Amino acid sequence: MVLDAIRARRTVRDFTEAPVRDSTLELLIEAATWAPNHRSTEPWRFIVLGKDGTMRNKVAQIVHDWTYENVKNPNPERRTSSAKSAQKEILDAPAFMYVYSMQGRNDEVTEENYAATSCAIQNLMLAAHSLGVGVGWSTGKPCLADVGTAIGAEPDWDIVGALYIGYPDDQQAKQPEVKRASVKDVTIWS
Numbered sequence: 001m002v003l004d005a006i007r008a009r010r011t012v013r014d015f016t017e018a019p020v021r022d023s024t025l026e027l028l029i030e031a032a033t034w035a036p037n038h039r040s041t042e043p044w045r046f047i048v049l050g051k052d053g054t055m056r057n058k059v060a061q062i063v064h065d066w067t068y069e070n071v072k073n074p075n076p077e078r079r080t081s082s083a084k085s086a087q088k089e090i091l092d093a094p095a096f097m098y099v100y101s102m103q104g105r106n107d108e109v110t111e112e113n114y115a116a117t118s119c120a121i122q123n124l125m126l127a128a129h130s131l132g133v134g135v136g137w138s139t140g141k142p143c144l145a146d147v148g149t150a151i152g153a154e155p156d157w158d159i160v161g162a163l164y165i166g167y168p169d170d171q172q173a174k175q176p177e178v179k180r181a182s183v184k185d186v187t188i189w190s
């Protein structure tokens with residue numbers, strides 16, 4: 001049931017080494033493309049960086065270097081370890097992709113496109129969950145490092161996230177229970 005999937009889906013960043021097939025990724029991307037999108041703009045673009053591929057390595061290096069330069073902690077050891085861990089997470093993810101939203105003809109459409117692409121990512125995550133695949137959506141280091149042109153994104157595309165994808169490992173099951181505010185705390189009935 002969709003409701004069960006919505007409630008049970010969690011962010012996943014700890015994966016087994018099991019590979020995620022390209023056919024599975026295609027299924028997830030296809031699910032993403034069924035997201036609502038105003039004016040039929042279908043504004044989403046997906047860039048999949050294959051495991052052990054040249055581009056994955058290149059991006060991991062860019063993120064490593066960005067992290068080293070931008071991490072707040074001035075301690076050199078800390079900077080080195082943060083940079084290495086960011087690089088390793090990208091290299092180790094069984095699947096890894098970027099999701100971009102295309103600009104519209106004006107700010108209003110661009111904003112709608114971004115909203116639609118966010119819906120697409122949620123579709124992708126729910127579809128993944130239904131197949132036992134976990135996804136971690138990040139707008140952190142892999143996006144801040146500005147890899148766009150290196151991976152073939154157009155300069156005017158907006159980055160919506162980097163997705164780490166794989167089969168959840170045992171660590172994931174040990175995560176603390178996630179809670180949400182009650183409906184009454186987030187709703188105004190008038």
Ligand SMILES: Cc1cc2nc3c(=O)[nH]c(=O)nc-3n(C[C@H](O)[C@H](O)[C@H](O)COP(=O)(O)O)c2cc1C
Pocket residue numbers: 009010011012137138139140141161178
């Ligand atoms: C737009 C967006 C950006 C996110 N960026 C990050 C991120 O940079 N790093 C991270 O660890 N999690 C990121 N997350 C995941 C959230 O932290 C996560 O959804 C939240 O903790 C709730 O957990 P849940 O997804 O298991 O319900 C992001 C989620 C969204 C929707």
